Amino acid sequence: MRTWHEIRRFPLAVRLLLVNQLGVNTGFYLLIPYLATHLTENLGLSAAVVGIVLGVRNLSQQGLFIIGGSASDRLGARGVIIAGCALRTLGFALFALGDGLAVLLAASVLSGLAGALFNPAVRAYLAQEAGERKAEAFALFNVFATTGALIGPLLGSALLLVDFRTSALTAAGIFAVLTVAQALVLPARKVEPSGGGVLGDWREVLGNRAFVAFALAMVGMFTLENQLYLLLPDGAREATGWDGAAGIVFLVGTVANLALQLRITKRLKSRGDRARWIAVGLAVMGLAFLPPTIAAGVVPVLVSALLLYLGIMIASPFVMELIPRFGRPELTGTYFGIFYVVSGVAAALGNTAVGWAMDTGESGGHSWLPWVCCALFGLASAGGVAWLYRRGALPVHTDPVRERRSA
Numbered sequence: 453m454r455t456w457h458e459i460r461r462f463p464l465a466v467r468l469l470l471v472n473q474l475g476v477n478t479g480f481y482l483l484i485p486y487l488a489t490h491l492t493e494n495l496g497l498s499a500a501v502v503g504i505v506l507g508v509r510n511l512s513q514q515g516l517f518i519i520g521g522s523a524s525d526r527l528g529a530r531g532v533i534i535a536g537c538a539l540r541t542l543g544f545a546l547f548a549l550g551d552g553l554a555v556l557l558a559a560s561v562l563s564g565l566a567g568a569l570f571n572p573a574v575r576a577y578l579a580q581e582a583g584e585r586k587a588e589a590f591a592l593f594n595v596f597a598t599t600g601a602l603i604g605p606l607l608g609s610a611l612l613l614v615d616f617r618t619s620a621l622t623a624a625g626i627f628a629v630l631t632v633a634q635a636l637v638l639p640a641r642k643v644e645p646s647g648g649g650v651l652g653d654w655r656e657v658l659g660n661r662a663f664v665a666f667a668l669a670m671v672g673m674f675t676l677e678n679q680l681y682l683l684l685p686d687g688a689r690e691a692t693g694w695d696g697a698a699g700i701v702f703l704v705g706t707v708a709n710l711a712l713q714l715r716i717t718k719r720l721k722s723r724g725d726r727a728r729w730i731a732v733g734l735a736v737m738g739l740a741f742l743p744p745t746i747a748a749g750v751v752p753v754l755v756s757a758l759l760l761y762l763g764i765m766i767a768s769p770f771v772m773e774l775i776p777r778f779g780r781p782e783l784t785g786t787y788f789g790i791f792y793v794v795s796g797v798a799a800a801l802g803n804t805a806v807g808w809a810m811d812t813g814e815s816g817g818h819s820w821l822p823w824v825c826c827a828l829f830g831l832a833s834a835g836g837v838a839w840l841y842r843r844g845a846l847p848v849h850t851d852p853v854r855e856r857r858s859a
Contacts, residue, residue, distance in 0.1 A: 455714050459592060466581050466589055468637045469574055472533075472630055474596040474603075476540075476570070479626035481604025482611070483544060483619055485681075490616040495551055505556050512564025513571075514796040521572040521789020522650050525782060529577035530638045532785075534631055536570030539563070541627040548620030566627075572788035579776045579784055580641070587726070590772040591717035594765065595709050602706040605699070646782040653783055657790050662845040663778040667794040669840060672833025673767060674795050675802030676737045676760060676826055680705070683741075683806060683822055684757050691750040704754055705761040713765045725848055726770040727841040731834045733767025738830020745820040745827075756823075763830070777847035802829055 459467055491502045524532045543563030546555055575590075582589035611619040646653050658664060685698030720729045740759030743752035775791055776784045806822055806829075813821035840846050 455592070455595065455710070458588060458714055462585070462589065462592075463581060465638055466578060468633060469578050469581075470592055470596045472537075472574065472634065473593055474600040475626050475630045476537075477597050477600025478604040478607065479540070479544070479623040479630075480567075481601050482608035482626070483547065483623040485605055486608055486612060486616065486619065487547070491556070494616055497553075501553065505553075505560050508557055509560035509564040512561045513567040514793065514800070516565055516568035517572055517792040517796065518654065518786070518789040520569040521576070521785040521787070521792075522653060523569065524573040524576045524785030524789075525646060525653065526643065526650070528641060528643045529573040529580070529785060530634070530640050532573035533570045533577065533638065534634050536566045536568075536573065537627050537631040537634060538566075539569065540566035541624050541631060544620055544624035544627060548617045548624065572785050572792060575772060575788045576776075576785040577638075577641075579772070580781070586773040586776075587717050587721050587769045588714065590769040591713050591765075593772070594768050595713045598706050598709040598713075598761075602702045605702070644782045646780070653786050654790070657779060657783060657786050660778055662840065663775075663787065663791075664794065665840055666774075666778070666837070666846060667791050668798060669833055669836030670771065670791075670795050671798035671802050672734055672829040672831075672836075673737065673764075673771070674799035675806065675829050676741075677764060678799060678803055679741075679806065679826055680757070680760070682803070683810065683826065684753060684760070686810070687744055687753040687756070687823075688750060691748065691753055697750065700750075700754065701757045704757050708758055708761050709765065712762070713769075716762075716765050717769045720766065720770075725841070726774055727837060727846045727848075730767045730770050730774070731838040731841065733763045733765075733770075734830055734834035734837060735763070736766060736830075737763030738827045738832075738834060739763075741823045741826040741830070745823045774847060805829075 459470065462470075488502050488506060491497045491505060492499070497505075520532060520536070539562050543559045543561075543566060546559035546562065550556060550559065578589055578593060579586055607622075608619055611622055648656070680701065684701050688697035688701050691697070737760055740756050740763060743755045743759075746752065775787050779787055806825055809822035809825040813819050837846075
């Protein structure tokens with residue numbers, strides 16, 4: 453009830469963006485986790501070709517976030533969000549209707565470009581519309597995103613009992629509905645010119661050394677978040693011998709997120725500067741990977757998942773709130789776009805290291821190795837953010853209500 457009351461306090465545009473994120477994650481996780489299986493088992497493609505198709509989708513998204521961010525600043529976030537959802541509709545529909553390699557590559561490019569457009573644009577729009585309540589808005593954003601990430605795979609596994617085409621068309625239908633809803637409800641906002649060209653905007657953001665250092669320091673957060681889909685499900689399956697055990701990991705996280713996210717954010721928001729809590733959250737995320745090194749079984753893995761979600765709940769809303777404060781409001785989208793490019797590339801390298809640790813640990817009988825590797829990633833990121841905070845390199849923002857009370 454408290455969460456519902458908090459949602460109603462935001463304007464209609466913010467509420468739609470929250471529902472939008474629920475739909476985006478539901479549609480995405482309904483399809484993408486099962487795409488590789490469809491390409492290999494249903495279409496008979498080789499592992500190399502499947503890797504190309506999936507890699508093109510990922511590269512189209514990660515590499516073009518900067519385009520989506522700049523487009524949001526120059527054309528308005530509303531139009532970029534709508535265009536992104538429309539492209540995702542087309543891309544997912546192509547996965548359902550086309551079996552040739554050219555069509556599959558086109559679908560991958562379109563669906564990846566779609567994410568590159570609406571991901572930074574949605575966050576820029578949310579930051580602008582939420583005003584001084586950015587932290588609460590991004591906390592709710594996290595709740596809706598996590599819920600969608602649970603609903604999507606469950607719905608996808610049910611639809612696959614029919615066939616992959618039904619699953620893909622359902623995902624495309626979800627994005628089509630979101631596209632129409634945004635076109636009807638999201639208000640257009642006047643775009644303030646940045647005063648320079650696109651390349652000038654990129655140089656300004658990349659020249660902000662504190663921002664770039666912060667983005668690199670966040671490699672731990674994005675690397676460890678990805679372990680919800682790699683190391684933790686693998687650990688749950690290994691501990692139980694049941695392929696469906698991975699679903700328990702997501703269920704634990706979703707329940708915890710629904711119950712605690714908003715309370716944690718509201719409580720911490722009034723207790724000190726945001727950067728300190730980001731460092732604490734990253735440290736919790738790192739420590740979350742230690743229980744499986746101490747004891748075997750499914751319980752340590754679930755404790756690890758719960759602590760990881762807790763660390764994300766502490767850090768993530770404040771990270772999203774902090775990013776626009778590094779620069780001018782006219783470049784909010786560009787800051788989000790470049791942040792996701794930098795952290796995405798760094799996280800890809802981090803995931804490669806975790807994958808190497810998993811293979812090495814399995815072959816050498818050192819099952820603890822990937823868990824310790826992840827713990828070090830989290831603690832290193834926490835140390836990096838704490839160091840930037842102590843140097844005064846990060847924007848300082850304490851609760852304005854608290855400041856007025858103490859004045």
